Amino acid sequence: MTYTDEELKIAPWLKSYGEVNFHLDYPDFSISDAVFQTAKRAPSRVALTFEGKNTTYAKLAEQIVTAEKAFSALGIRKGDVVTVCMPNTPQTVISLYAINAIGAVASMIHPLSAVHEIAFYLKEAGSKTIITIDQFYAKIKKVRDLVTLDHIIIARISDALSFVKSTAYKIIKERKFEKFQEDDRLVTWNHFIAMAKSCDVDPSVKMTGSDLAVILFSGGTTGVTKGIRLTNLNFNALAMQTCEMNHDVIEGKTMLAAMPMFHGFGLGVCVHTILFIGARSVLVPQVSIKGYSKLLKTEQPNYIAGVPTLFEGITRNQDMDGVDLSCLMGVFSGGDSLSIEMKKKLDKFLADHGATIRVREGYGTTECVTASCLTPYNKEKEGSIGLPYPDTYYMICKPGTCDEVPYGEDGEICLRGPSVMLGYINHEEENRNTLKVHPDGHTWLHTGDLGYMDDEGFIYFKQRIKRMIITSGYNVYPSQIENIIDAVDEVQMSCVIGVPDTYKMHKVKAFVQLKPGIVPSDEIKAKILAHCKERIAKYAMPYDIEFREQLPKTLVGKIAYTVLEKEESEKANK
Numbered sequence: 001m002t003y004t005d006e007e008l009k010i011a012p013w014l015k016s017y018g019e020v021n022f023h024l025d026y027p028d029f030s031i032s033d034a035v036f037q038t039a040k041r042a043p044s045r046v047a048l049t050f051e052g053k054n055t056t057y058a059k060l061a062e063q064i065v066t067a068e069k070a071f072s073a074l075g076i077r078k079g080d081v082v083t084v085c086m087p088n089t090p091q092t093v094i095s096l097y098a099i100n101a102i103g104a105v106a107s108m109i110h111p112l113s114a115v116h117e118i119a120f121y122l123k124e125a126g127s128k129t130i131i132t133i134d135q136f137y138a139k140i141k142k143v144r145d146l147v148t149l150d151h152i153i154i155a156r157i158s159d160a161l162s163f164v165k166s167t168a169y170k171i172i173k174e175r176k177f178e179k180f181q182e183d184d185r186l187v188t189w190n191h192f193i194a195m196a197k198s199c200d201v202d203p204s205v206k207m208t209g210s211d212l213a214v215i216l217f218s219g220g221t222t223g224v225t226k227g228i229r230l231t232n233l234n235f236n237a238l239a240m241q242t243c244e245m246n247h248d249v250i251e252g253k254t255m256l257a258a259m260p261m262f263h264g265f266g267l268g269v270c271v272h273t274i275l276f277i278g279a280r281s282v283l284v285p286q287v288s289i290k291g292y293s294k295l296l297k298t299e300q301p302n303y304i305a306g307v308p309t310l311f312e313g314i315t316r317n318q319d320m321d322g323v324d325l326s327c328l329m330g331v332f333s334g335g336d337s338l339s340i341e342m343k344k345k346l347d348k349f350l351a352d353h354g355a356t357i358r359v360r361e362g363y364g365t366t367e368c369v370t371a372s373c374l375t376p377y378n379k380e381k382e383g384s385i386g387l388p389y390p391d392t393y394y395m396i397c398k399p400g401t402c403d404e405v406p407y408g409e410d411g412e413i414c415l416r417g418p419s420v421m422l423g424y425i426n427h428e429e430e431n432r433n434t435l436k437v438h439p440d441g442h443t444w445l446h447t448g449d450l451g452y453m454d455d456e457g458f459i460y461f462k463q464r465i466k467r468m469i470i471t472s473g474y475n476v477y478p479s480q481i482e483n484i485i486d487a488v489d490e491v492q493m494s495c496v497i498g499v500p501d502t503y504k505m506h507k508v509k510a511f512v513q514l515k516p517g518i519v520p521s522d523e524i525k526a527k528i529l530a531h532c533k534e535r536i537a538k539y540a541m542p543y544d545i546e547f548r549e550q551l552p553k554t555l556v557g558k559i560a561y562t563v564l565e566k567e568e569s570e571k572a573n574k
Contacts, residue, residue: 006041022390024240026418030207030232031214031272032101034239036061038278045252047275049282049299050090053162057278060094067098069196072203074129074151078103081127081215084261085111085118085136087285091155091189092261093271095131100213100232103205107215107227108262110555111136117225119146124227124425125215131189133157138178154180155189157285209233212422216264218366227425228366237418238268238369239276241389247377248329251278253302256295258284258310263556264370265334270305287557289313293320300327307335307557308342311359312493315349316516326354334362334371336558337461337479340383341486342493361385363461365447367434368392368419373459384458385451392417395444396453399465402438407455412465414444421445450477467561469498471506476540478508478561484535485510488528490518495551495559496542499568510542511564513551520547 027034035057038047043058055063076082082099084106086092099106107125109118111132118139122130129151132140137154144152158166158174182188187195207213213232217225243250255274259266274281282299284292293314296304311333314320331350333343338361346359357377363385364371373394375386388394395404396411405411414436420443423431438444450462462477469476478496485494492513498506512528514520525545532541552563 024237024244024390026209026233026237026240028209028233029236030100030209030211031235031276032064032097032204033207034236034272034276035064035097038275042278045278046280048090048093049254049280050160050285051162051165053160053165055090060275063090063094064097064101066193066196067094068101068203069199070192070194071098071102071104072201073195073199074192076102076104076129078205080104080129081107081125083107083109083122083125083127083130085109085113085130085132085140086155086261087111087133088257088261088266088271088283089133089155089157089285090160090283091131093275093281093283096214096261096267100207101204103207103211105212105215108267109217110260110262112555115139115142116146118143120225121217121227122147122149124217129153131155134174134177134180137180141178141180150185152186153189153192154186159189207232209236214267215425216262216267216366216369218264224427226427226430229422229425230369231422234369234419234421235268235272236276237391238371238389239273241392241419242269242273242371242374243277244390245374245376246330250274250303252280253329254280254282254299255303255305256284256292256299256301257281258287258292258295259305259307259335260556263335264364264366265305268369269332269371289317290319293317293323296320296325297323302327302329303332304328304330305332305334308333308338309336309493309553309557309559311346312342315345316492320353324354325350326356328355328357331355331357331359332362332371332374333359334364335556337463339479339483339486341483363459365445365449367421367445367447368415368417369421372415372417372419381454381458383460384454385461386459387457388415388459389417389419392419393442394453394457394459395438396451397446399450402436402444405452408452410450410452410462413447413449413451413459413461415447416442416444469496469506469508471498471501471508472504472539474537474539476508481508481510481532481536481540481542484532485512485528488531490514490524491528492516493551493559495561495564497561497565497568499543500572508540508542509568510545511548511551512545513548 039057039061046054047057047060048055084095096106109121131153133155158169209232214230215227257270259270261267360375362371363373372392373386373388393416395414397414399412450465451460463479481496482494492515495511499509501507552560554560
């Protein structure tokens with residue numbers, strides 16, 4: 001894409017966009033500065049679409065500035081942490097960038113989190129201000145009994161809708177939510193925004209790339225929930241790298257933002273990358289297969305990103321019959337491992353619906369916001385998660401060490417680059433174990449994931465190291481067995497875990513969800529076991545297959561294998 005001298009004057013980093021670069025020059029400014037730049041050079045372009053209502057970049061910038069003043073009037077200052085407990089709505093986007101613009105920190109959490117989880121997030125981040133929607137007021141009321149909250153801001157979905165849709169939403173849904181009384185610590189979003197009138201100064205603060213911008217929560221390498229400290233540079237670098245890896249020009253195109261903003265994938269790629277470069281983000285507040293399919297028809301997005309379970313649901317949704325997907329320029333899968341069989345199914349589905357592209361699998365961790373590796377647009381290798389982003393370097397190390405292993409040999413995936421976190425909150429020992437200085441003098445992120453690199457630099461993810469099953473002294477990798485089971489015609493998806501065993505330490509068990517209309521039977525179980533016997537070593541064979549109507553999922557749609565592990569552990573202890 002060619003930019004005018006005026007556009008390059010506003011955003012000089014654009015000069016390299018669209019070329020193939022292995023090194024990029026990253027601007028030393030905040031994530032809110034990036035959005036304001038976009039608004040300055042493309043004011044009339046649509047930035048956000050929410051339930052059919054469009055917001056231009058000029059309007060979005062105006063709303064962010066107003067919210068800045070409102071936060072300032074509320075007493076929020078540089079370094080304060082504001083918790084955003086919201087689905088994907090315009091208020092969520094406005095809050096994120098307004099908080100950032102005044103030098104505060106946005107702690108993004110899942111609105112469906114339990115009361116005690118929310119209390120934990122608030123305490124861990126040191127936050128005494130929370131923004132949520134009226135639907136979750138009843139839960140926040142209970143959180144108030146557990147932690148000190150100086151400010152609660154309650155937004156409403158209806159405030160972001162057109163008049164007709166807003167009226168309908170109030171009648172159909174909002175009247176069912178628990179009512180609340182405003183007081184000196186609890187205000188509605190509209191009254192909060194009105195507070196901007198009492199702020200007659202510019203509250204914005206000059207921020208640099210190295211300043212803390214966002215806190216996201218993740219299980220990290222040990223499975224214990226921790227707050228991850230991410231900088232302005234982390235997000236801005238991710239945006240530039242993602243654009244670079246995309247090949248096609250993203251600016252002016254449309255992304256369906258179904259991944260939630262409390263998740264690095266949703267916040268970093270579906271929202272910030274889009275607003276950074278000047279594209280349109282269609283915000284999806286609640287994901288359902290039917291609703292998502294409808295948006296694919298009506299919005300005709302150029303880019304979609306999601307976890308494998310979301311895409312898998314779309315492939316078997318009858319509402320997608322005959323839908324033209326030739327609009328798609330990129331389909332990105334992340335957040336969980338995409339099995340070889342599932343990728344084949346998705347690629348066929350896309351081709352059958354007129355798309356000219358294939359699924360591109362990525363890999364990343366919240367410790368580096370989200371993706372740091374992606375399948376190239378013009379080359380893929382079966383089972384590979386692709387090549388590292390620009391300025392991002394991968395090394396495969398012997399687990400527990402900083403020693404690099406040869407090409408093709410399994411080890412821990414380690415990486416370094418501009419999107420790597422500052423560190424965890426209140427977990428110094430794990431910071432030392434996760435961010436290690438290697439003999440080369442660089443600090444490397446040890447991901448806790450097992451994989452290998454081939455001689456062309458392509459990365460292959462196997463699984464979390466801690467998920468590896470050791471049975472009779474042999475290492476068994478659940479994802480490999482799941483790939484084999486998923487190839488059986490009747491199987492929708494599977495999950496393999498290690499079950500405690502007094503003799504073998506662990507034995508392998510498979511949980512299987514069959515395709516719609518397929519009834520579990522001894523015959524199908526025998527067929528799956530026979531299929532496995534031909535492809536799996538005897539020591540790695542599942543000793544049992546348990547059919548489930550639905551496999552448990554995490555809040556972001558991954559298969560929650562830890563739930564199954566806990567169930568089996570409790571059975572063993574009885």
